[in-house]
Amino acid sequence: MTGLDAVGSPVELRRRMVDAVLADEFVAEWRAAVLPWRPALLAVSRHEFLPGTVWVENDDGASPAFVPLHREQDPGRWLRLAYAADDGVATQVDDGRPTGPGVGGSLPSSSASGPIIVAVMLAALDAHDGHRVLEVGTGTGYNAALLAHRLGARQVTSIEVDPVIATHARKALSDAGLGAVTVVTGDGALGYPPGAPYDRLIVTAACNQVPYAWVEQTRPGGRIVVPWADTYAGGLLVLTVAEDGTASGRIVAESNFMWLREQRETRGAVKPTMSNGVGDPERVEERVTTLHPSHVTRPHGARVAIGQRVPGCQWRYYPWEPDDPVGVLWLVDPWGSWAKLTHTSPDADEDEFPVLQSGPRRLWDEVEAACRWWLEAGSPGADRWLFTVTPEGQRVELTDVPSVAAGAPTRDG
Numbered sequence: 001m002t003g004l005d006a007v008g009s010p011v012e013l014r015r016r017m018v019d020a021v022l023a024d025e026f027v028a029e030w031r032a033a034v035l036p037w038r039p040a041l042l043a044v045s046r047h048e049f050l051p052g053t054v055w056v057e058n059d060d061g062a063s064p065a066f067v068p069l070h071r072e073q074d075p076g077r078w079l080r081l082a083y084a085a086d087d088g089v090a091t092q093v094d095d096g097r098p099t100g101p102g103v104g105g106s107l108p109s110s111s112a113s114g115p116i117i118v119a120v121m122l123a124a125l126d127a128h129d130g131h132r133v134l135e136v137g138t139g140t141g142y143n144a145a146l147l148a149h150r151l152g153a154r155q156v157t158s159i160e161v162d163p164v165i166a167t168h169a170r171k172a173l174s175d176a177g178l179g180a181v182t183v184v185t186g187d188g189a190l191g192y193p194p195g196a197p198y199d200r201l202i203v204t205a206a207c208n209q210v211p212y213a214w215v216e217q218t219r220p221g222g223r224i225v226v227p228w229a230d231t232y233a234g235g236l237l238v239l240t241v242a243e244d245g246t247a248s249g250r251i252v253a254e255s256n257f258m259w260l261r262e263q264r265e266t267r268g269a270v271k272p273t274m275s276n277g278v279g280d281p282e283r284v285e286e287r288v289t290t291l292h293p294s295h296v297t298r299p300h301g302a303r304v305a306i307g308q309r310v311p312g313c314q315w316r317y318y319p320w321e322p323d324d325p326v327g328v329l330w331l332v333d334p335w336g337s338w339a340k341l342t343h344t345s346p347d348a349d350e351d352e353f354p355v356l357q358s359g360p361r362r363l364w365d366e367v368e369a370a371c372r373w374w375l376e377a378g379s380p381g382a383d384r385w386l387f388t389v390t391p392e393g394q395r396v397e398l399t400d401v402p403s404v405a406a407g408a409p410t411r412d413g
Helices: 003-007 010-023 028-043 075-082 115-125 142-151 163-175 212-216 272-276 300-309 363-376
Strands: 053-057 066-070 089-093 108-112 133-136 156-160 182-185 198-203 218-229 234-241 247-254 284-289 314-318 327-332 338-343 353-358 385-390 393-398
Touching: 003 075, 010 028, 010 075, 010 115, 028 115, 028 142, 053 075, 066 075, 115 142, 115 198, 115 218, 115 234, 115 247, 133 142, 142 156, 142 163, 156 163, 163 182, 212 218, 212 385, 218 247, 234 385, 284 363, 300 363, 327 363, 338 363, 353 363
Parallel strands: 133 156, 133 198, 156 182, 198 218
Antiparallel strands: 053 066, 053 089, 089 108, 218 234, 234 247, 247 385, 284 353, 314 327, 327 338, 338 353, 385 393
């Protein structure tokens, strides 16, 4: 038996993938809405949409962060990745121009989203026979294929900013007998006016500001599903378009997607001098806090609230573990401010935790104040924030009315 034989046939892997999707806790509250997509998930061969080279995290944790995995060199591992229900597959790094040493890459720039989040997004889209759909972010073409299988290929338009990726998707769709899907190369933030109005619009990249073009090109009563994010949190946002040309809605689940290229965040660096010590002691402030870092990193509602009140702040958390009994939380921004909190217990058992911070901002002070505001407000969930998109821009405000579905665990796109 070869290694590939041991993996199983694509048909069997696809069946297992669908079973895993339907059994997952993240899908539980969406299961009734996911079931109509089961035939498409079973029929569309996900592996036929992946490129022959995908990118995986470097096992030794060294640079480069991502290394290529070639189908011809390890077909078994490549096929397992194609049908892993819970994991996305990086299909491009560094916008197609790897910057890491050797043949490696530093930052994924396109991926095939994990089947679980794909299924939940399709459920949230609530598409029906006769609906015309615009997809922003074609990627491999797999998501467009699922839409086409259920709604008909001529009902689906997909736009992709990267011409190489768009060409790959067109071929994959054509090879699957779905060449009637319209794949456009262009800036997805502008939508695709020639095909408007659409009944549904689905986005496969995160954005902070929802472009009004998407609202303008969706008919009244239509629905937009988009992964919203700021530098601190992310969530799957479902908007309904009103007769007056505005759209409003709420976060219905947690999500983590790559950003639209035009809105891509600048990553603040955890500098080597910071990880090795405190840098210049004259510029570092020392203090203590009684707020455990789990309070500002784990509850989705807390992270959304902090993101609204502490713009530009990013975090990296390395929790306490039995074999590494010092947990570290870094807060950084792209302009040189940072904070470092350490703890030596898994939960909030200690009275005080040491904090170091430096730069123009006192990031821990800002984050702590935002978290305590959230706690005093009754710990509102992420679904309590109402998003409204108008020709003048986007408004986000805390309300008393939660959405129906929220609070599910995160899934990456």
